[in-house]
Amino acid sequence: MTKRPRRAPSGPRLGREDWVLAAKKTLVARGIEAVKVDRLAKGFGVTRGSFYWHFKSRGELLQALLTYWQDTNTTALRAAVASSTDGIAQFRAVIRVWVDEKDFSPSFDTAVRDWARQAKAVAALLRKVDEERIQLLSGIFRNLGHDEAESAVRARVLYYHQVGYYALAIKESRADRLATLPYYYKILTGLTPPANGIL
Structure with a gap:
């Protein structure tokens, strides 16, 4: 018997990335338990069949979501460090x-950390990503003249502070954040802030 070709789903033409982005939006707004196939499909105004055109299961979508987070939310830090070999820059x-x-x-980031509290695999990936980010920051402190051991500790302090800033949901204006940068620079690096400013 000849196998029939799979029919494309009706409704809006959705790509794999559309589903991942919808899953991200739901994760951030409502948590991992709310990332359900039927709920996402309803939000798009399509049937579940449209989802299964791109993914075999919810688990595959969640893996794609984690990969997307790992790539996008760390890429900016990688690029920042790779932009120069000068520690100040x-x-x-x-x-x-x-x-x-x-x-x-x-x-x-915060939503993934919440998710990690419920899933060991996510927690393991989170630890891996956190370690990579700390290593990136450690390299900056080495370029600022600190030895390896001190750079590692300064990198941890900087990173843990930033994670805590988000965890505590601190709300500050951009102007207020910029005003405190010289103090953070001095405390975190142990160096006098550059005369031409931090940013």
Whole structure:
């Protein structure tokens, strides 16, 4: 018997990325338990069949969501560090990523951390990503003249502070954040802030 070709789903033409982005939006707004196939399909105004055109299961979607988070929310930090070999320039670039919040989504990070409390595999990936980010920051402190051991500790302090900033849902204006940067720079690096500013 000849196998019939699979029919494309009716309704809006959705790509794989559309489903991943919808899952991200739901994760951030309502948590991992709300990321359900039928709920996402209803939001798009399509049947579940449209979902299964791109994914075999909810589990596959969740894996794609984690991959998307790992790629997008760490890429900006990688690029910031790779932009220069000068520690001051690297520090500025990383701070710009965190202050501007354009290429890095704090809410996405926080949602994944909440998810990790319920899933060992997610927690393991989170630890791996956190370690990579700390290593990136450690390299900046080495370029600022600190030895390896001190750089590692300073990187942890900087990163843990930033994670805590998001966890506590601190609300500050951009102007207020910029005003405190010289103090953070001095405390975190042990160096006098550059005369031309941090950003």
